[in-house]
Amino acid sequence: MSNNASGDQINAIVVGAGLGGCACALALKHHGHSVTIYEKLRTFRRLGDSLGLGDNALKLLERWGGRDLHHRLTSIGNQAPDMQIRRWHDGKILAVQPLMDMAGYIGHRGDYHAAFLDAVRDAGIEIHMGCEVANYEDEAGSQPAITLPDGTRAAADIIIGADGIKSRARELVLGFTDAPKSSGYSCYRAYFPGAHLKEDPLFRNGEEFNWIVTRKLSHEADMEIRESWFQEGDLEDVARVTATVDPRIRAAVAKTPSCLDWKICYRDPLPTWVSPRSHSIALLGDSCHPHLPTSAQGASQATESAAVLATPSKSTKLPSLNNMHDIQTRTYEKLRFARTRASQSNGEDLRDRWHNALKDIDDGVEIDPESLKIRNRWLYAFDAEADTLERWEEVSSLVSEELQTGNITPLC
Ligand SMILES: Cc1cc2nc3c(=O)[nH]c(=O)nc-3n(C[C@H](O)[C@H](O)[C@H](O)COP(=O)(O)OP(=O)(O)OC[C@H]3O[C@@H](n4cnc5c(N)ncnc54)[C@H](O)[C@@H]3O)c2cc1C
Incomplete structure (x- = not known):
């Protein structure tokens, strides 16, 4: 007691x-x-x-x-x-x-x-x-x-x-x-086993790989607030928004099995x-x-x-x-x-x-x-x-x- x-x-x-x-x-x-x-x-x-x-x-x-x-x-x-x-x-x-x-x-x-x-x-x-x-x-x-x-x-x-x-x-x-407010930004987030990346000369060490891509939201539908740690992201869109970035990032995105779409809320x-x-x-x-x-x-x-x-x-x-x-x-x-x-x-x-x-x-x-x-x-x-x-x-x-x-x- x-x-x-x-x-x-x-x-x-x-x-x-x-x-x-x-x-x-x-x-x-x-x-x-x-x-x-x-x-x-x-x-x-x-x-x-x-x-x-x-x-x-x-x-x-x-x-x-x-x-x-x-x-x-x-x-x-x-x-x-x-x-x-x-x-x-x-x-x-x-x-x-x-x-x-x-x-x-x-x-x-x-x-x-x-x-x-x-x-x-x-x-x-x-x-x-x-x-x-x-x-x-x-x-x-x-x-x-x-x-x-x-x-x-x-x-x-x-x-x-x-x-x-x-x-x-x-x-x-x-x-x-x-209620949450949209920040106008969203993150694509991925975390995956990286053994297959080790064979790629662009990468070194590490058992797992994590990337986060922040993007500005532009469409009204995008601004809709779904505050969730489970919403699946669109890897094709990630490839599109990263098409002109450093080749190491593009290579990592190309080898990613799945990602999340996480809205940044205030x-x-x-x-x-x-x-x-x-x-x-x-x-x-x-x-x-x-x-x-x-x-x-x-x-x-x-x-x-x-x-x-x-x-x-x-x-x-x-x-x-x-x-x-x-x-x-x-x-x-x-x-x-x-x-x-x-x-x-x-x-x-x-x-x-x-x-x-x-x-x-x-x-x-x-x-x-x-x-x-x-x-x-x-x-x-x-x-x-x-x-x-x-x-x-x-x-x-x-x-x-x-x-x-x-x-x-x-x-x-
Ligand atoms: C699935 C998930 C993934 C996350 N991923 C990341 C990440 O990758 N990076 C990062 O920085 N932060 C992440 N976070 C947030 C991070 O865990 C928190 O910012 C921080 O650790 C503070 O934790 P918290 O205990 O306040 O909240 P949380 O970690 O969200 O824990 C809240 C807990 O309360 C439980 N709960 C909710 N409602 C009820 C209820 N009515 N009755 C009983 N239990 C309830 C939930 O199931 C959960 O276990 C994540 C949170 C979750 C839930």
Whole structure:
């Protein structure tokens, strides 16, 4: 039984066993809380393609899952020392940047996910697979609860909606459906075994091959927003849009078995990440701070959010009339919002710089290498747990006042 009265131990439910949900469960368990996960899929397959995991996340995961987890995660990622940014039509190197400064370790999402899932199971955390959360209960003064389609109900001190980009928990928190907006761009994405490429003199090493081609959407039908990781791409169209690029890229496209068509969508920042009545259902990961692919931080920021949600200081001197779970969730959103916005904006800035550079290249302008580099380095040194402990007293006192007056300042 949880020791809720002292606020020390929380009984939590996490909805969604993606990377964010697994990180959250690991963090909660590590900090002595009790946690159960509900996941709608019956089984996981190796889904997605390349995903970056930065040191800001790895240091936390090592704390929660030990040296073995850290070793497994860093073995998945690309071990190349540098990233080269090349001119699209002739392959001329325009800029070179250490990989660890820009995107951390880049590996297959499915392999990272498998490592996160194994760590969750090793920690003895139960995952209820094939359990889609259909409803949330959020009443003032009551424990929040979830309901499954078969009527099964489960209540907890805190419920974390780590249910991804199409989050149902977000609808409950906001009170409306937050529709995606087209960015006007789409990615064709492919990831496939590369053994047959090794025979080609244009390629070197590597067991697997990943390419992503970004294209500007031009037709109205194209702009229709189908936000999905499963929509099949048209390889003939990829061949058409890459017909004049560097021959190495064309050769890779010619040897690709299949690809996805992934629309790049935006969502506006949310005014709140916490449910309005019980204040005890909180969003985490893509459900509240989705990132553009140019940020390379979606999974890392979800991991940081997990750390902040699970690390509230036990030494708080708040008035005893406060419900500690409200304080925890409302302090979490205030501690996290600015940093996730900065990380999201970093990806938007890089996207703009890369698109502008393309125009300049087409106009024959020489490109400044610095203008092409990913500026992620400042994100990696951050320790989300240490920052939480440092700022907890100040921010939670503010939250306590807001909860008592009922005037909760929106995040944006
Ligand atoms: C299939 C897939 C492929 C992806 N591929 C890439 C990629 O190649 N590169 C990249 O950078 N990012 C990719 N992402 C996104 C990336 O995983 C996230 O940006 C990041 O890891 C944050 O994860 P998250 O846990 O917030 O969301 P997600 O990883 O999306 O996980 C959400 C989880 O919640 C579950 N869920 C949703 N609704 C419910 C419900 N009602 N009840 C119970 N469970 C529910 C989903 O099944 C899923 O397992 C992909 C996501 C998915 C789902």
